[in-house]
Amino acid sequence: MKIMRHIILIGLNHNTAPVELREKIAFSDPELKQALLSLKKKQDINEAFILSTCNRVEILAAVSDIQNAIQSIDDFFSEEKNIDFNDIKKFFYIYSDEKAAKHIFMVSAGLDSMILGEPQILGQLKEAYRSAVEQKTSGPILNRLIHKAFFTAKKIRTETGIGSHAVSISYAAVELAKKIFGELKKKTLLLIGAGEMAELAVEHLRGNKLTDIYVANRTFKNGVELAKKFGGRALKLQEVSSALEIVDIVIASTAASQFIISEKEVRNVIRSRRNRPIFFIDIAVPRNIAPGINGIANSYLYDIDDLRGVIKENKNLRNKEAVKAERIVEEAVITYLNWYESLDINQVISSLKSKLDGIGEAELKKTLSSLKHLSEQDIKALSVMTASFINKVLYDPILFLKSAGCKKDKTAYLDFTKKIFHLDNK
16 A cells, blocks of 8 residues: 655755756756656656746655655756756755645745745746646645645735735835825826836836836937837937926936936926826936925925835835744645645555455355345345444544544554554555
8 A cells, every 4th residue: 555655845946056057957848848757757756846937946746755756856857957966966955744835835925035925936836837737747745735835825915915015126116106196097107218127117117007108218219119119109308398297207217427307397397287296216326306306296206215215114014924924824834734644544544444344345245155044134234234343443443543642653653554454465
């Protein structure tokens, strides 16, 4: 009787390995399917799942023997990536059973991510699971574990604020804009200059259904290309002043050494705007927008230091929420392990009952062969009596195997039960 007793997780991530190594052992989408099939064929690997992203590569497996399975995974990496695993072993972490379950729950909730609470990892986890299901390398043990991870991540999103506080410059800018305008639908944006953070902020803002996007750049040609990327319209820098009359949000990120938007310019347009608020995001260093603008009614300005201050505060809030999230993870681990630990016990109980039922049936058949005079009703009564006798004999052993006392030393008691009743030879 084969009992699957362990879950193991072997992997590395952004905390344990440099990007050069993560790139070497990562699996692309086309590679992943074949890799799953190869892994499943390895000794003592009963079920297999691979999560491969830019920040982590992890193998989760249901196994019969931990040490043999670890060696099998070592060999797998060496063969698949043509690399001596001994040379990179120090970058890997290995978790089993409870720690493996907790880790995958932490990962799914974004609690093990580079940016605490980021939601993208859950989508990546779902894609990886879909591949394992399609290749039939995931079975009842991992299916239950990963579905529980999905459920736990959703619960954490619902019951904590782990994902509601912006912790990137671009996203913080968007969240501040929402506080000022309530909603960003039908608002108009002006991007002055470019830069990675500015472009990311525009991408976030686009998702909120802005009406128009204008792009002004020192080189008009580059402005046209950028405007095309965002589905907007290019302006010349000389047109910025007049554009301030109609736009709601301004993001500035140029290399200019002096202010490109002055306090006077904003004071002049505020009247024509009829007190409609205007929000300035100055991501440039040196600053592009005169700080005195903050003193003008219905004019709001945040520079890079303001945004960093918001992020620092939000990181502290996320860290507080992470404490609540980890409590939810701990509860989920306990629930899963209670189910998981019952599998071996139920399997032994099922085998024990099956063996005694077989013995009872054989002995009843032998007895009835010499009692030809019995009626059908008598035979039925003897069958009921035999089944009842077996159930009563099994009652105390089953009660003990399911008790908390057995779970303290489950393996020893299950091994004893299998040996004394010869269940392994069944």
